[in-house]
Amino acid sequence: MAFLQFLLLHCASLLSPATALTSPRRSSVAWLQPSSSSFPAPHRRGRRRSVGARRRPLHGRPASRARRWFCLSASPQRDVEQPLSLELLSLDHDEVGRSLGEQVRQWLDEEWIPQEDHAVIGNRIQAIYRDLRASGDVEDLPGLLVGMGTQLEKTDLGEAFVDAWTIANYVSDCVLEKIRQRQGQQSMPAATPSPSPSPSRSPPPFFTADRIKTLRRSLNDNFSRWVWQKDVCDLDVSWDDLNCAMAIKLGYDLNKDGEIDVTNLHPPWVGEFAVPPDFRIDDRAWFKLSLDLPERADQQQFLDNFLKSLHGAEAVAIRYKQASPEDEDFVRRAQLLKWLYMWDFGNSGLVATSLLPPESRADFDPDEDDDALDQ
Structure with a gap:
């Protein structure tokens, strides 16, 4: 009898690690190396959409964590301008x-x-x-x-x-x-009404020719971009640099007069943001960005795994659970990194051409297996 109990305990000890490895709640995250094979195209055969295409959500499914966080995590500890008051609206x-x-x-x-x-x-x-x-x-x-x-x-x-x-x-x-x-x-003066002025085309302080040139030069290869993304997770990249990189990737540029040029701007952003937004404090822009992220649970999990490979699964979990200013800063950065990953930043770098519809991109493979991301 004692031998039988020992045998059962021994078998249980052998099975528990396998259970841990196959459990979806305990699965370990494989390290993603900064190579082209680690950055599969996010759009898959049979489910591709052109940039800015309308998409019909599954009603009844809870909103993604990214969209909920955008609306519910405004931090009173940030030293930013006061929210826009509604006092000017009619009392009716x-x-x-x-x-x-x-x-x-x-x-x-x-x-x-x-x-x-x-x-x-x-x-x-x-x-x-x-x-x-x-x-x-x-x-x-x-x-x-x-x-x-x-x-x-x-x-x-x-x-x-x-x-x-x-x-x-x-x-x-x-x-x-x-x-x-x-x-x-x-x-407006009552006697001499005049039309509202056109939106300013002056760039924000973080979007300068020198910074654009520096970022493009320093992020010109896969490995440099991988290290830079890890530094973003570690809060070692300034928001000025991160906002500038996002602006370049979205297609903002400067013309010869130093004004904002939106000729190559990401189509869904045309007409809504005349100048590059500050994603650290601009909730509307941050939410707009989240609309580009996939809605399918398996694709969201793929992006989560990518983030964990940059910062570590345990560290990411801690950041999302806590609510200090640094943790909220991380969550905003994480959303930007997911968006950059979706638009092929790892391979293409700071160019807006990767924001073309999937069929026009160089990495488009019409024979790509629909289950590629699931493997």
Whole structure:
């Protein structure tokens, strides 16, 4: 009997490591070397979309962690400008809500196809806006965005081709435009009204010719880019450098007069960001970036594994669980690194050509196995 108990215990000790290795919650992460084979194209056969293509989410599926974090992790400890107040908007909350609902309905009908669900969504937006403003708890634009998105997540969107946070983001754009219009009206002389000036084309302080040249020269090979990404995770790369690199990759440039040139700008960003955004503090730009990331769970896991290979699985887990300013800084950086990986930064570097539709990219393989990322 004692021998039988010993044999059972011995067998259990032999099986436990294998169980640990095959368990999805304990799986170890293989180190990804900075070679072309480590950076497979993110778009796979049968599921490729052109850049900026509309995509229909699976309603009922929880929003990705990236999109939730964007809306819920604003840090009061950051020394940044105060959120944009809603005080300039009309106090007739029902009328403003009706206007917003109608704008959303028209947008959905024009961008996709007219359907009754769009009118239902518009009515729901009117009610949500009215209730949020009447509660007295929402006084700025970020608060409105969070409240709108949270309530829309609880709403049946029917056959609409967008998710709750995409709609909430569009509503925030509409509200921002209303605020700007009111600001313009207040600043105009009553007797001599004049049109609003065109957006400034002056580059932000971090987007300089010298920095652009330095980054392109220092990140001209795979290994340098790999080391640089690890330094980004370790918070050893300044936000000025990171923002500048993101701007270059998005397609921003400087013309001969030192002004912003958007000729090669990533199509989904055209008309929305006249100058490179500061991803450290610009929540709208950060959220816009997250829309480029994949929605499929297996592809999200692939990007998570890439991040863990840069920074270590345990270190990444700790960063995401805690809420210190440094941890929030890391999470923002991590999202940018995932986006850079998706757009082939490891192989192509700081060039915007990799933002072309997959079929136009040099690394496009029409015979690529659809299960390549799963292996």
